Amino acid sequence: NAGVTQTPKFQVLKTGQSMTLQCAQDMNHNSMYWYRQDPGMGLRLIYYSASEGTTDKGEVPNGYNVSRLNKREFSLRLESAAPSQTSVYFCASSEALSGRGSDTQYFGPGTRLTVL
Amino acid sequence: AQSVSQHNHHVILSEAASLELGCNYSYGGTVNLFWYVQYPGQHLQLLLKYFSGDPLVKGIKGFEAEFIKSKFSFNLRKPSVQWSDTAEYFCAVNSNDYKLSFGAGTTVTVRA
Numbered sequence: 001n002a003g004v005t006q007t008p009k010f011q012v013l014k015t016g017q018s019m020t021l022q023c024a025q026d027m028n029h030n031s032m033y034w035y036r037q038d039p040g041m042g043l044r045l046i047y048y049s050a051s052e053g054t055t056d057k058g059e060v061p062n063g064y065n066v067s068r069l070n071k072r073e074f075s076l077r078l079e080s081a082a083p084s085q086t087s088v089y090f091c092a093s094s095e096a097l098s099g100r101g102s103d104t105q106y107f108g109p110g111t112r113l114t115v116l
Numbered sequence: 117a118q119s120v121s122q123h124n125h126h127v128i129l130s131e132a133a134s135l136e137l138g139c140n141y142s143y144g145g146t147v148n149l150f151w152y153v154q155y156p157g158q159h160l161q162l163l164l165k166y167f168s169g170d171p172l173v174k175g176i177k178g179f180e181a182e183f184i185k186s187k188f189s190f191n192l193r194k195p196s197v198q199w200s201d202t203a204e205y206f207c208a209v210n211s212n213d214y215k216l217s218f219g220a221g222t223t224v225t226v227r228a
Binding site: 090104 | 120125148150152158159160161162165167168206208210211212213214215216218219220221
């Protein structure tokens, strides 16, 4: 049982390049999330998916797109990377459909992205 | 939307000292409260959470937190820290939906 896995672990991009961050969970969770972590700002929610086929914007969605490919996988795409997107990206999942507030979110190891 | 304030950016203490990390939030309605920890090189993991019942919540590794509704606070405590408690600690809050709001985090360094 690997929990939440993310690839890649590290990535360096040039401004304007695109890339997709992959996330998968093996806990049969319904809800999945993408966060970014910046120094002194904690984690901020980018996008959320309550179930396969549904996605919603979080606090900082601009410049990102997501796909909930199936129940296990939730990817985050940067279409045209900018230096402001340099950050550590975390994927998370939780059990409940529609993200019941009291549910624990389980986090992946993170992807450290640098945009030059 | 909620906001979450963690009072200390960096705390340095010696082994066996007591630890208290402050957390205040801005939302006035029903809330769920969490403390997450990130050990060096590891995932964020849940330390403890409160969503109803006894406002004094016990978590893993000897941590506890007390929800004081009148003060909008959820402070984390441990009576005697160990070197292995060196980590970054995050307070998080939601109003019974998926939208977790995190504090900026507190880095705790425990000196042997």
